[in-house]
Amino acid sequence: MPGVSLTINDKKVRVPAGTTILEAARELNITIPTLCHDKRLSPFGACRLCVVEVRGRKNLPAACVTPVEEDMTVLTESPAVVEARRTIIELLLANHPLDCLTCEKSGNCRLQDYAYRYGVKRTPFEGTRDQLPLDDNNPFIIRDPNKCILCGKCVRACQEIRGQAVLGFAFRGPATRVVPPLDVSLGESDCVFCQNCVAVCPTGALRDKYLAGKGRWWEFQPEAVTCPFCANGCHFYLLRKEGKVVAVAAGGAAPGRPMCLRGRLALTLIFCEEPPQPQIKTEKGFAAVSWTEALGLEELAGKLWPK
Ligand code: SF4
Ligand code: SF4
Ligand code: SF4
Ligand code: FES
Structure with missing residues (x-):
């Protein structure tokens, strides 16, 4: 398979180019904690709880917004990572x-x-x-x-x-x-x-x-x-x-x-x-209404049960 090979916590994985470290870790069933990431939403990279250690890098990159690189070696629970996560939670x-x-x-x-x-x-x-x-x-x-x-x-x-x-x-x-x-x-x-x-x-x-x-x-x-x-x-x-x-x-x-x-x-x-009791928003605030009105079925109800 064309793509990028890397090692996460001593496990090898090959993923398509452009995959994030977080997604690659999930391929290996490795759970990296996240607070601001959601795969259904655009990337944000704000909470930093997903930081990981990448051999050869001085900083701890956020796994949810960092793409994988060939031969990368990633540690998701190293002492430095755990200390950083603890500090983020304490803050x-x-x-x-x-x-x-x-x-x-x-x-x-x-x-x-x-x-x-x-x-x-x-x-x-x-x-x-x-x-x-x-x-x-x-x-x-x-x-x-x-x-x-x-x-x-x-x-x-x-x-x-x-x-x-x-x-x-x-x-x-x-x-x-x-x-x-x-x-x-x-x-x-x-x-x-x-x-x-x-x-x-x-x-x-x-x-x-x-x-x-x-x-x-x-x-x-x-x-x-x-x-x-x-x-x-x-x-x-x-x-x-x-x-x-x-x-x-x-x-x-x-x-x-x-x-x-x-x-x-x-x-x-x-x-x-x-x-x-259902409520809907009116010009004067929220008001209790019938289920027929709450579900917008008045027209149908009027046809079925004409007054
Ligand atoms: S920004 Fe605040 S209110 Fe919005 S989802 Fe996050 S924690 Fe909840
Ligand atoms: S409940 Fe209101 S604030 Fe929340 S997503 Fe829906 S429209 Fe937006
Ligand atoms: S009070 Fe506890 S359970 Fe409630 S939002 Fe905060 S951490 Fe979560
Ligand atoms: S989950 Fe928040 S920065 Fe990655």
Whole structure:
């Protein structure tokens, strides 16, 4: 096979030219931790958690944006790499609320997973630990800026998958945050509540509001389902707890799969044991409506059951 040969952790692999070190490692089932990378989104290279050691190089390149080279020798868990990753996690935790005990994302959080993997129990760094207000004046998403690690996945998912560009980076330096335009709430923005951003967020910074209080992640048995209501075939998860479907969660965000709110609501109505009263956005804010109205079926209902 034409391509590039390299060695990763003493294992040889041959991959097409242009492959990144991260992708080559995955060919060998070697897991390199990532926070800002998502193969469905454009490369970003910001979090640096995926750094690796390349023999002969002084710096530690980010595996997700560094292409392989012929005869490269890569170490993914060398002492220098592990030390760098521990420092990155400690820096992230310096500005992160340590409330994993009650955080809805606990058990499904990459930051928590990597802190565990690298044995980071506390941070030596003094962060500002701002107490920013929650953005939850909408029925669908809780945005907790205190738990945002600025990985930018939501920004790219909203723009590249949904084409909405609701979320973006704002302010500078330590004050940098991910916010809707003019720092308004999601409810006041052009957000369509598709939850593509929720599906890619690695921490508890963006959460499905309907899941709040429904259970811990390890209590759910997720079942992947494909939405049958249009040709996009978006992916969702039915979250079962004690045999009952308690929620429908946004599944894998992917180009061409917008995961529209209407599809999620329809699946919620069909599968959830106790579906919530649906709400839609009106000029005066969010309002409770019938399922017929929420699913946009008034015209069809009018034909089937004329008044
Ligand atoms: S977002 Fe993750 S690391 Fe942060 S409190 Fe929640 S579970 Fe813990
Ligand atoms: S819910 Fe959808 S439209 Fe709203 S911010 Fe997230 S990705 Fe963008
Ligand atoms: S809200 Fe989540 S996905 Fe968006 S930048 Fe923050 S941590 Fe990343
Ligand atoms: S995952 Fe590579 S820089 Fe973030």
